[in-house]
Amino acid sequence: MPVIELRNISNYILNSLNLKIMDKELLVLLGPTGSGKTTILNTIAGLAPYTGNVLFDNRPVDTIATVHRGLGYLFQSLALFPHLNVIANIAYSLKINHLLPDQIMTRAQELLSLMRIEHLEHRYPKDLSGGEKQRVALARALASSPHTLLLDEPMASLDARFSKYFRMEFRRLQKKLGFTTVYVTHDLTEAEEMGDRIAVLNHGKIQQVGSYDDIFFHPANKHVSEFIGEPNIFHCTYAKYLGDGLVEVGVGSMPIVIPHESGNVKKIAIHPGHINIYREKPPEPSINLRTGVIVDIEHTPFAEMLTITSNGVPIRVELHRELYEDMQLSVGTEVFLVFKLKWIRVFDNTNFQLDEESL
Amino acid sequence: MTNKVKKVNFWGLVPIIIFLGIWEISVRLHITPGHFFLPPFSSILQESYDLIVSGVLVVHYLKSFLRVIIGFLTGSIAGLIVGIFMGWKETVNRAFHPIFSLLYPIPALGWLPILMIWFGIGELLPIAIIFICSFFPVLYNTITGIKSVNQDYIKAAQTLGASKKTILASILLPLALPNIFTGLRLEAGMAWRVVIAAEMVAIPTGIGALLMKAQSLIRIDIIIVCLMVLSLMCYSFEKFFLFLERKLTSHWR
Structure with a gap:
């Protein structure tokens, strides 16, 4: 049963939008800047004007003010109150709901410990790092045990390493506490890692809702395929079962190890954003480490798209602009490629059917 | 940090001491036209x-002080209350x-002229002027302060269940x-400048009135004492x- 339902919602960005968010799921809203992701969160929270209906547990809440909607909202800016210390920020919703001081302290301490930030109790937001602020903001949003948590690009201010850690931590919490979550991002990797389901948005409309594999292999339309990006699809010359759930396949003259339970593999696919590249050989031992040469660089609105040939096989690799600039890459540069096992998808007639025409 | 502040204060005192020294010496060496024109600093201290x-001095000072306190407090409180409502309710x-x-503007x-007609020459006159002088800057700074609060804080408080009144009081x-x-600080000094000016023009008591009496008696030493009192009070x-x-506010800014 959907815990939240948006029916025919229209406003300055959204256009007759319909969306169902299921109980205890983590739904990712994925789309480019200006597609209406944050507006959906604001509509659910009652912070944006709209026509249409928002239903919580099948009851319309259109006339219910934000303060009574019982949601947790983690803003992109985090919006920690600068004049309150960590414990006062976390206890804010408890205090205004007139809980007894003992109850407030117990609950606040519980959240400090849950988020592993006991040592920050008396600090002010100006003295916290990005990651610490993130955890305090999450603790504050969870303080009054909301039925649904809305997160607006929560990783925006974090570096890549901490962002990955936070994602794992958040998933752990979400499973443990069992709250429904709507999570906004424009990052495909983040969407795949976090989402039970992903809703792809563009021009104020939901373009597709489904699992990562649904969207990856069956993009509903051009908007989705353009945003997600076409995967690299490789025809396998051979497939050999290695045991322990691993199969070695031949792509041209290049062997690639993939996780699979049988040797019946005809094609594999990997998204250009899921191939890591390095200028120097990475120090850690890595399966699927190959060398290649950049033969083409295309500048897209979202990232840099490199075409690299390895053992005669052309491979497309998507790279964040900052990383691309840091690495000082150009056509002819030799690079090391790593195909991460977890991102390689297999087509084998029983799993996914690629509708190649839609790509 | 504390050492740094002390150091800055020490260096700030040096030019003052040099200035007072030059003043004292130049008068005693008759470089200036004479004691009548500018008494030495030691005479000012004696006076x-x-x-x-x-x-x-105490009687006149207390008169001015009370006027400043009453005018400033009432003006600031009124400015604050009206400012809160104007900042809060569009x-x-x-x-x-x-x-x-x-x-x-x-x-x-x-x-002053219109207030002299309305209130006459009495205690209400300087208080009313200081009220006006304090009211507007506190009003505008309060409005600006409330309006410049990041909207995300207000939205966050709303999603956390805060009513409008709670948001006003707590955020x-x-x-x-x-x-x-900022408004209070700027106007605290201004209130003193205004009361002295009002007393010089229209009120027979207070530091400003003493200043005018000293001028009519050509007592430069008393004039300088009054100016020093004014300077110290503004500061x-x-x-x-x-x-x-x-x-x-420093713990969170």
Whole structure:
């Protein structure tokens, strides 16, 4: 049963939008800047004007003010109150709901410990790092045990390493506490890692809702395929079962190890954003480490798209602009490629059917 | 940090000491036209002492002090209350903004002639002028302080279940404090300048009146004592509000 339902919602960005968010799921809203992701969160929270209906547990809440909607909202800016210390920020919703001081302290301490930030109790937001602020903001949003948590690009201010850690931590919490979550991002990797389901948005409309594999292999339309990006699809010359759930396949003259339970593999696919590249050989031992040469660089609105040939096989690799600039890459540069096992998808007639025409 | 402040204060005193030294020496060496034109600094100190012991300075000072305190407190509180409503409620802001915008540019002393007719020469006159002088800056700084609070804080408080009144008391006002204090700090000194000017023109008591009497008796030493009192009061009032502002906001800013 959907815990939240948006029916025919229209406003300055959204256009007759319909969306169902299921109980205890983590739904990712994925789309480019200006597609209406944050507006959906604001509509659910009652912070944006709209026509249409928002239903919580099948009851319309259109006339219910934000303060009574019982949601947790983690803003992109985090919006920690600068004049309150960590414990006062976390206890804010408890205090205004007139809980007894003992109850407030117990609950606040519980959240400090849950988020592993006991040592920050008396600090002010100006003295916290990005990651610490993130955890305090999450603790504050969870303080009054909301039925649904809305997160607006929560990783925006974090570096890549901490962002990955936070994602794992958040998933752990979400499973443990069992709250429904709507999570906004424009990052495909983040969407795949976090989402039970992903809703792809563009021009104020939901373009597709489904699992990562649904969207990856069956993009509903051009908007989705353009945003997600076409995967690299490789025809396998051979497939050999290695045991322990691993199969070695031949792509041209290049062997690639993939996780699979049988040797019946005809094609594999990997998204250009899921191939890591390095200028120097990475120090850690890595399966699927190959060398290649950049033969083409295309500048897209979202990232840099490199075409690299390895053992005669052309491979497309998507790279964040900052990383691309840091690495000082150009056509002819030799690079090391790593195909991460977890991102390689297999087509084998029983799993996914690629509708190649839609790509 | 503390050492740094002490160091800065020490270096700040050096030019003052040099200035007073040059003043004293130049008068004693008759470089200036004479004691009548500019008495030495030591004579000023002696005269200050005499004026305090005789009670003349104390009586005039207390008169001015009370006027400043009453006018400043009532003006600031009124400015704060109206400012809160104008910053908080857009309809109130729209209603009152035009009239206050027209009245604000009039200098406080510009009101003196009309207030003299309305209130006569009495205690109400300087208090009313200081009220006007304090009201507008505190009003505008309060409005600016409330309006410049990041909208995300308000939205966050709403999603956490805060009513409008709670948001005003727990978010808007505390975050507007730095702006409010800027208004209070600037006007604390201005209130002294205005009361002295009003007393010089229209009131027979207070430091300003003493200043005018000294001028008519050509007592430059008393004039300088009065100016020193004015300078010290402006400085200490401004410093007091700076201290309060730091005490209340420095831990989170």
